[in-house]
Every structure is written in C-alpha cells, then in structure tokens.
Amino acid sequence: MASSLARIAQKSIISDIQQTLAAETHNATFAVGGSIPTETSQDANQSFEGLSDENDAHSSCRPVQIRFGEDGKGMTLTLPIDPRQQEGQPARKTRSRVSAEGKTQAVSNGLSQLLAACSPAGFGRGSEEVLDESYRKAGKLDTAAFATTFCPYNTGIIDLVQQLLLPHSGEQNDRRGVRAELYKLNVYSAPSGLFKSHVDTPRGETQIGSLVVCLPVEHEGGQLVVRHGNEEHKKEQVFDWSQSSTESPTLQWAAFYSDCEHEVLEVTSGHRITLTYNLFSTVCSGYLTGGKSSLDATQLPLHQTLSTALESPSFLPGGRLLGVWLTHDYAHTSATMNHLPSSLKGADMVIYEAAMALGLECHLRPFLRDDSYYGFTVLGDGFRPFKQGRYFDEEEEDAEEQTVREELGATEDWQEKKVIWLNEPRKHLMMPQTAHPCYGNVPSVDIKYTSAIMLVKIPSFSARGHDVHGEHAVFEGIATPSSVSSKASERAESEEGEDQDEDERSNDSNDRNSDSLIFDGEHIRMAGGR
Numbered sequence: 386m387a388s389s390l391a392r393i394a395q396k397s398i399i400s401d402i403q404q405t406l407a408a409e410t411h412n413a414t415f416a417v418g419g420s421i422p423t424e425t426s427q428d429a430n431q432s433f434e435g436l437s438d439e440n441d442a443h444s445s446c447r448p449v450q451i452r453f454g455e456d457g458k459g460m461t462l463t464l465p466i467d468p469r470q471q472e473g474q475p476a477r478k479t480r481s482r483v484s485a486e487g488k489t490q491a492v493s494n495g496l497s498q499l500l501a502a503c504s505p506a507g508f509g510r511g512s513e514e515v516l517d518e519s520y521r522k523a524g525k526l527d528t529a530a531f532a533t534t535f536c537p538y539n540t541g542i543i544d545l546v547q548q549l550l551l552p553h554s555g556e557q558n559d560r561r562g563v564r565a566e567l568y569k570l571n572v573y574s575a576p577s578g579l580f581k582s583h584v585d586t587p588r589g590e591t592q593i594g595s596l597v598v599c600l601p602v603e604h605e606g607g608q609l610v611v612r613h614g615n616e617e618h619k620k621e622q623v624f625d626w627s628q629s630s631t632e633s634p635t636l637q638w639a640a641f642y643s644d645c646e647h648e649v650l651e652v653t654s655g656h657r658i659t660l661t662y663n664l665f666s667t668v669c670s671g672y673l674t675g676g677k678s679s680l681d682a683t684q685l686p687l688h689q690t691l692s693t694a695l696e697s698p699s700f701l702p703g704g705r706l707l708g709v710w711l712t713h714d715y716a717h718t719s720a721t722m723n724h725l726p727s728s729l730k731g732a733d734m735v736i737y738e739a740a741m742a743l744g745l746e747c748h749l750r751p752f753l754r755d756d757s758y759y760g761f762t763v764l765g766d767g768f769r770p771f772k773q774g775r776y777f778d779e780e781e782e783d784a785e786e787q788t789v790r791e792e793l794g795a796t797e798d799w800q801e802k803k804v805i806w807l808n809e810p811r812k813h814l815m816m817p818q819t820a821h822p823c824y825g826n827v828p829s830v831d832i833k834y835t836s837a838i839m840l841v842k843i844p845s846f847s848a849r850g851h852d853v854h855g856e857h858a859v860f861e862g863i864a865t866p867s868s869v870s871s872k873a874s875e876r877a878e879s880e881e882g883e884d885q886d887e888d889e890r891s892n893d894s895n896d897r898n899s900d901s902l903i904f905d906g907e908h909i910r911m912a913g914g915r
C-alpha cells in the first residue's frame with residue numbers, strides 16, 4: 386500500500402518534470418532578429434565627419450559600402466542608394482556630369498556592376514556542389530571578391546545574438562562568446578530569386594548558428610522562414626525584410642541555430658542583398674568587470690521543478706539516470722575535441738544549466754539510431770567522426786550491444802535500462818545523417834549533424850543529503866558535483882552496506898515495477914524497452 390502510494394507520488398513528480406521540460410523546450414528561442422535604421426550618405430555627411438560613433442546606443446548605422454571588382458577596376462556601392470543616384474535617372478544638378486556633346490548623363494551607383502560581378506550561387510547535395518535554379522536562384526560573391534565597411538559587432542548585433550542564443554549563466558567558468566565570420570554576399574533578385582528549404586552545412590564543430598544581414602535595398606518578398614521542432618510541435622519564424630522607397634532605409638538581420646531548417650521565399654520585386662556570417666562559439670577571456678549574466682539558471686522553471694523533486698523521498702529514492710533527447714543537432718566532426726557543453730543551443734543549454742545549477746552530474750552524448758534494415762544504436766562517448774561500418778564488424782558479435790554497454794559502463798549505474806526518458810526523440814532524427822535534410826548550403830562530406838542526448842544522474846535519496854533513517858529528513862542541498870560525489874562516498878563508507886542495500890532495493894523495485902511505474906505516462910519510456 387505504502388509502496389504503491391510512493392509510486393504514485395513518484396509518477397506525478399516525473400510527470401511534472403516532463404511537463405516543465407516540454408514547456409521549456411516549446412518556448413525556447415531558436416531564431417532572433419532585428420532592424421537598425423540606416424543613415425543615408427546625405428545624413429552621414431551632415432554628421433561630424435569622423436566623430437560619429439556607431440556604438441552610440443546602436444540606434445542607427447552608417448551607410449554600408451561594398452567594394453568589389455578586379456584589381457585596378459574596383460567599384461564602390463554605397464547603401465542605401467542615394468535617391469539622387471537612382472540608376473537610369475538623369476542625375477540632378479549637383480551630381481550631373483556633362484558629356485562632350487553637352488548631354489547630361491545618368492550616374493551609375495554601382496548596383497548593376499555588383500549584380501554583374503556576382504556568379505550563380507550553388508548549394509550542396511551530399512558532397513556535390515549543385516547549380517539548380519529551381520532550388521536556389523541567387524548570385525554570390527565570395528569573401529575574396531569583396532570588402533565591406535559593415536561590421537556586425539559595431540552595430541550591437543553580435544551582443545544581442547550572444548545574449549539570446551548563447552547566454553552566460555553567470556558561472557565563473559562560463560566564458561562562452563560568439564565569433565562571427567563573414568561568409569558570402571548574396572543577391573536574390575526578382576523574378577523568382579529563392580533558396581528552398583535546407584539546413585546550413587556546419588563549417589566546424591563549434592559553429593552554433595548563421596547570421597543573415599539584409600542590406601537596405603528596395604525589394605519585395607524573399608521572406609526568410611526558419612523552422613525548429615519535431616513533427617508535432619514544429620515552430621516557424623518568418624523574417625520579412627521587404628523595403629519600399631517610401632520607408633526609411635533599414636538594415637535588417639536574423640540569426641538562428643545552424644541546424645534549423647530554413648528557406649528564402651521568392652523575391653517578387655527588386656534585389657534582396659545580404660551578407661551572411663557563420664557564428665561560432667568561442668571561449669573568451671572572461672570579464673574584468675564581472676560580466677553580466679543573461680541566464681540565471683536558478684530562475685528557470687525546470688530548476689524549480691527538479692529542485693522540488695530532489696527533496697522528495699518518493700522521487701527515485703535509489704538514484705537513477707534521467708535521459709533527455711536534445712532538441713538541436715550537433716556537428717559530429719572531430720575525434721579530439723569535444724565542443725559541448727560550450728556549444729549547447731537554446732533549450733538544450735537551458736536544461737543543462739538548470740541541472741548543473743543543482744549540482745547534478747550531466748553527460749552529453751551523441752546518439753545515433755537507425756531503425757531501418759541495418760538497425761543499430763550507438764551511444765558515443767563523445768562527438769567524433771561517424772564511421773558507419775565500425776559497428777557491423779561480423780567478427781564482433783553483438784557489436785551494437787557492446788557499444789552501448791561500453792559507453793554506459795556496465796560496471797557503473799549506467800546501464801541503459803536504468804534510464805528514464807523524459808521526452809521523445811524527434812522522429813526524423815532517429816537515423817543518423819541520412820535522415821537529415823540532404824541539402825546544405827555548401828557541399829560537404831566530413832561534417833555532419835547528429836542527434837544527442839543528455840543523461841542526468843540523480844543520486845539516491847540519501848546521497849542527496851537526506852537522512853533517510855531519521856525522523857526529520859533534512860534537505861541539505863546539493864552544492865557542486867564534487868560535493869555530491871564526496872557526500873555519496875562518505876556516506877557509503879560510514880554506513881557501509883546498509884545504505885547500499887537500501888539503494889539496491891529501491892533500484893530493484895524500480896526495475897521490477899518499471900512498467901506500472903512509468904509506462905502509462907505517455908512520454909516516459911525505458912530505453913531498454915525500445
């Protein structure tokens with residue numbers, strides 16, 4: 386009777402955690418954007434030459450110059466285009482040039498030269514670079530072919546991206562920063578300039594996102610649509626940067642996590658000119674003045690729910706692993722460097738920070754699963770180049786099982802069957818790379834995305850700092866992972882077998898009753914039961 390009550394209590398606690406996690410994931414940011422009024426050349430001339438400070442509240446930005454063209458024949462295009470310099474219009478008095486025949490000539494503003502300097506932009510299909518205007522109709526200049534005065538740092542864009550896509554937790558050793566690397570200039574022109582749905586090819590394991598800056602040029606259409614989430618909860622954000630001649634010129638931008646699917650809809654008039662940047666997470670040198678944290682993990686609803694759960698003797702009294710399918714994919718590239726947790730994105734970072742702030746031990750692992758003919762499951766010990774063949778060695782019987790066991794460590798408490806999953810994997814991620822959208826923005830063979838999981842180790846009730854035998858159970862809190870493990874080992878030493886037996890019993894009873902305990906919650910599944 387008492388144990389079934391405890392089970393009911395536990396089920397309700399786990400269900401609370403699941404619901405909070407679902408809300409946290411659902412509300413998480415995956416794309417951000419903004420706009421900055423842009424001065425015209427005329428405004429800029431009127432401000433004190435050389436003294437105008439772009440950092441002044443980032444309220445406006447100076448006209449953007451693009452320099453391009455062959456050596457010795459370079460051109461400069463200044464955006465927004467000065468209305469007195471609209472191509473095809475006879476120039477006004479101040480700008481007119483009078484030809485030898487005495488006729489007033491139209492002044493070139495450089496736009497048509499820029500369009501002519503661009504070459505068709507391709508995209509990656511597997512390792513091939515493909516030109517297919519039905520999929521992508523755009524022009525491009527590589528970084529070697531142009532220079533610009535625009536800097537996303539000066540305008541405050543990178544500050545915002547940092548705070549919204551990679552916030553600091555305020556932890557002393559959290560020194561994540563964002564670095565933007567200029568990648569291309571693109572022109573999507575009417576009629577029918579577009580780029581159909583794709584996921585940007587990661588340019589390295591620390592790439593977290595992409596930034597698109599739309600320059601102030603008149604156009605209509607060409608909305609950027611960014612999507613994220615699973616089949617049931619797909620979220621979409623639309624950035625419409627259409628500009629007309631009657632509006633004040635504005636520079637507009639959007640940044641999104643690079644594993645998010647996105648597309649550029651058809652441009653119906655004018656030219657949509659963009660600068661694209663790859664965004665990388667970096668380790669910065671810290672903050673002399675005590676950097677402000679934009680993410681206070683203790684204020685997160687998930688922190689609160691987990692904290693309440695840990696205080697309850699009904700919640701996993703013998704300790705257990707909680708498993709969370711991460712909501713983003715991560716570049717699966719290198720055998721030597723593990724770029725997580727510093728490159729965690731959106732909700733994944735929030736979940737991680739909430740658990741870490743409670744001193745819980747968290748492990749991030751790539752997880753590949755293929756339910757097709759060659760069905761296999763691989764839980765990696767880190768992110769490394771994925772070699773499909775490795776796990777089908779016929780000599781090695783049961784290789785798949787062994788891999789999972791090896792990583793979870795059969796000798797530790799990490800057997801997969803002991804994992805309680807708090808959410809469902811996204812369906813299209815059940816398989817490795819092959820199931821991902823096969824179009825990237827550049828051809829690539831080596832760098833892929835992989836789905837990943839987070840394992841959170843919930844210590845036994847006694848190791849959580851509670852006196853399980855005393856009348857007044859006191860929650861001492863869990864300060865740091867090291868204090869958890871030292872507390873756990875101290876206790877194990879002082880109470881010898883007694884506590885262990887208690888834990889064992891709880892574990893056993895959890896396992897024995899796992900079906901009734903967790904299976905009727907829709908989202909809780911035992912890994913072993915998959």
Ligand SMILES: O=C(O)CCC(=O)C(=O)O
Binds near residue numbers: 571
């Ligand atoms: O121009 C945009 O808004 C996005 C372009 C894009 O998706 C890309 O260059 O990969």
Ligand SMILES: [Fe+2]
Binds near residue numbers: 584595647826
């Ligand atoms: Fe893209």
